[in-house]
Amino acid sequence: MAPHPPDTPATEPDTLAAAAPWAHGAAYVRPLDLRGRIDLTHGAGGRATHQLVSELFLPAFAPAGAPPSGSGRHASPPGEDAAVLGADCSPPAGHRLVLSTDAHVVSPLCFPGGDIGRLGVHGSVNDLAMMGAQPLCLSVSFILEEGLPLADLQQVARSMGEAAREAGVRIATGDTKVVERGKADRLYLSVSALGHVAPGVTLSATQARPGDAILLSGRVGEHGLAVLSQRQGLQFDAPIASDTAALHRLVAAMLASGARLRLLRDPTRGGVATALNEIAASSGVGMVLEEAAVPLQPAVSAACELLGLDALYLANEGKLLAICAPDDADALLATMRAHPLGQDAARIGTVVADPHGFVQARTALGGVRLLDWLSGDPLPRIC
Amino acid sequence: MAPHPPDTPATEPDTLAAAAPWAHGAAYVRPLDLRGRIDLTHGAGGRATHQLVSELFLPAFAPAGAPPSGSGRHASPPGEDAAVLGADCSPPAGHRLVLSTDAHVVSPLCFPGGDIGRLGVHGSVNDLAMMGAQPLCLSVSFILEEGLPLADLQQVARSMGEAAREAGVRIATGDTKVVERGKADRLYLSVSALGHVAPGVTLSATQARPGDAILLSGRVGEHGLAVLSQRQGLQFDAPIASDTAALHRLVAAMLASGARLRLLRDPTRGGVATALNEIAASSGVGMVLEEAAVPLQPAVSAACELLGLDALYLANEGKLLAICAPDDADALLATMRAHPLGQDAARIGTVVADPHGFVQARTALGGVRLLDWLSGDPLPRIC
Numbered sequence: 001m002a003p004h005p006p007d008t009p010a011t012e013p014d015t016l017a018a019a020a021p022w023a024h025g026a027a028y029v030r031p032l033d034l035r036g037r038i039d040l041t042h043g044a045g046g047r048a049t050h051q052l053v054s055e056l057f058l059p060a061f062a063p064a065g066a067p068p069s070g071s072g073r074h075a076s077p078p079g080e081d082a083a084v085l086g087a088d089c090s091p092p093a094g095h096r097l098v099l100s101t102d103a104h105v106v107s108p109l110c111f112p113g114g115d116i117g118r119l120g121v122h123g124s125v126n127d128l129a130m131m132g133a134q135p136l137c138l139s140v141s142f143i144l145e146e147g148l149p150l151a152d153l154q155q156v157a158r159s160m161g162e163a164a165r166e167a168g169v170r171i172a173t174g175d176t177k178v179v180e181r182g183k184a185d186r187l188y189l190s191v192s193a194l195g196h197v198a199p200g201v202t203l204s205a206t207q208a209r210p211g212d213a214i215l216l217s218g219r220v221g222e223h224g225l226a227v228l229s230q231r232q233g234l235q236f237d238a239p240i241a242s243d244t245a246a247l248h249r250l251v252a253a254m255l256a257s258g259a260r261l262r263l264l265r266d267p268t269r270g271g272v273a274t275a276l277n278e279i280a281a282s283s284g285v286g287m288v289l290e291e292a293a294v295p296l297q298p299a300v301s302a303a304c305e306l307l308g309l310d311a312l313y314l315a316n317e318g319k320l321l322a323i324c325a326p327d328d329a330d331a332l333l334a335t336m337r338a339h340p341l342g343q344d345a346a347r348i349g350t351v352v353a354d355p356h357g358f359v360q361a362r363t364a365l366g367g368v369r370l371l372d373w374l375s376g377d378p379l380p381r382i383c
Numbered sequence: 384m385a386p387h388p389p390d391t392p393a394t395e396p397d398t399l400a401a402a403a404p405w406a407h408g409a410a411y412v413r414p415l416d417l418r419g420r421i422d423l424t425h426g427a428g429g430r431a432t433h434q435l436v437s438e439l440f441l442p443a444f445a446p447a448g449a450p451p452s453g454s455g456r457h458a459s460p461p462g463e464d465a466a467v468l469g470a471d472c473s474p475p476a477g478h479r480l481v482l483s484t485d486a487h488v489v490s491p492l493c494f495p496g497g498d499i500g501r502l503g504v505h506g507s508v509n510d511l512a513m514m515g516a517q518p519l520c521l522s523v524s525f526i527l528e529e530g531l532p533l534a535d536l537q538q539v540a541r542s543m544g545e546a547a548r549e550a551g552v553r554i555a556t557g558d559t560k561v562v563e564r565g566k567a568d569r570l571y572l573s574v575s576a577l578g579h580v581a582p583g584v585t586l587s588a589t590q591a592r593p594g595d596a597i598l599l600s601g602r603v604g605e606h607g608l609a610v611l612s613q614r615q616g617l618q619f620d621a622p623i624a625s626d627t628a629a630l631h632r633l634v635a636a637m638l639a640s641g642a643r644l645r646l647l648r649d650p651t652r653g654g655v656a657t658a659l660n661e662i663a664a665s666s667g668v669g670m671v672l673e674e675a676a677v678p679l680q681p682a683v684s685a686a687c688e689l690l691g692l693d694a695l696y697l698a699n700e701g702k703l704l705a706i707c708a709p710d711d712a713d714a715l716l717a718t719m720r721a722h723p724l725g726q727d728a729a730r731i732g733t734v735v736a737d738p739h740g741f742v743q744a745r746t747a748l749g750g751v752r753l754l755d756w757l758s759g760d761p762l763p764r765i766c
Contacts, residue, residue: 045652046757082483100465101522139484190524192575269428374429
């Protein structure tokens, strides 16, 4: 084997070379230079693509306990077209499979509290969790713009690996394409998640009934404002960070509580107001919200006032709405508050009979305002 | 209900209104105007997003036998975050799950023989098939550029639905994001596929052994040239159409033949030459190809000569390479030729012992040339 470049430690390239399939060939291939940038060859399916997978993605995505290299212990080694899932990625007997997918185009890529990589993992895991499901594994698909610094891509990939390990879910397979400069905005990401749901768990947006309680797991608007502040260079008195988090463990605790849970929904794009309108329409009911009961960080409240934004329409990435039978609301709220991601949970309203499907908010001053669906897009590319 | 606009038939809006969740509300929402264009509101998660899903995607994706509307029979109605898979999308007992994902950025979106929608379905189904798996369902993720004509999006969605119905696979769930004009090139698509593989089927790129036969299922280079001709406005004497096709039924027949199959690989980006180099590297073997044995349409051969392209490096989207035990090659070839997608199948070479992992081609004139990995990217955005 050819000598290593002098500025890299002797051990790491050895590991990588052993993992890189072309290391079997005669030519010695230089390790990926992370000071470089993405070019079209990284998406062409040849050596550069494989080097990107073996030297950047696989080490970043390595499951907990595995060596940080593409040594074949990963579910989908670079030489295969798809991941055959092992026993650790298979559902328990009797459970149904659940599939979700989320595209991410957030701009900028990094913001206080997270980046597109964490968001991608959390978004897909949460989509599963809202059906009462636990995640088994993820697939990831990158669309990269020519010229993207490799170091930025590595940071995103490492965030994804970290978020996946925290969530206890494996990144099983992936794909990468590259488009010419100016044909994308640095990096777009799609993440699909495969999960499983226990027999008898049948959450659905169609199941809200008049009288049901509406619970919210915590303070709203933080993700939307964190991205907006980063994008516009705004500085608030108190820093506002994204709430991005994986909610499946909170959901597992809520399901285990035995409460008669009708449905869950994560209020992402369009915020709490839009999510409630979707549920109201799907269930053919109305809703009345107590605006003062909605948990809100003072800094978010102040920023919304300053910028003329309504926190009820701002995106969240680590919160959920739960609708349950009224008699079970207190116990379910106690369960939520006992979990770190639900400690600020509150009962924020009630489902009512309303053939028009209106969502109304009782304001702190005693008035009533209609919370319509989000129209227009005040904050594009928020996730 | 408000009267229908006079220029639309009375029946279709009825169906769509019944399917559209906001139809429960008081406000009458105009049906999607397909003469319009994508704007940022279609990705904001509000009414416009839901209208796009209910009126454009769900009718296009409807499974065979279902009414062409989002009437809730679809696995993932617009009101839910993820698809809980029914018995028709669950693996047989004892089968392992297989997950694949493919991003598609092909330019232009439509080309002779297909479009990005057909390609997206076939690409992911074929990734599963190369592991010996049959598909259960798909998830789709769209990244749309502001200004994309809705009619173009509908055409792509209809192609996807058609390709999925032909392949017998259901589009179970999806997501859509919109980016500003100039931040994407019309439309990017990611498709993930979930499938299942029978016990005992363990195809892997690591399993080629010296002496094994290398089979190819048909004529190469057609997809690459079809996209190139459309992009550059080239006209060939005989029209060249993409070979895009779903290969899982051909694979099922090959597996059922009982041949000792080591591995399958679809020679997409980078073509036959790059796919063989990947296999050679993964298995630690060399390969010798008989160039004259590679099936080639005369029009492709002529176009390659004219343009200075090597057909062995051109992308294919409906072909597979199979490596099998030498004694089984004739029987396997007969099985392949009996299938419409394998009628031009040929034995094109042999696996040899070679510590360097070289892939060599014996030319028609009796010489030998080295087929290296694809380097550079002669045809970017081919899939």
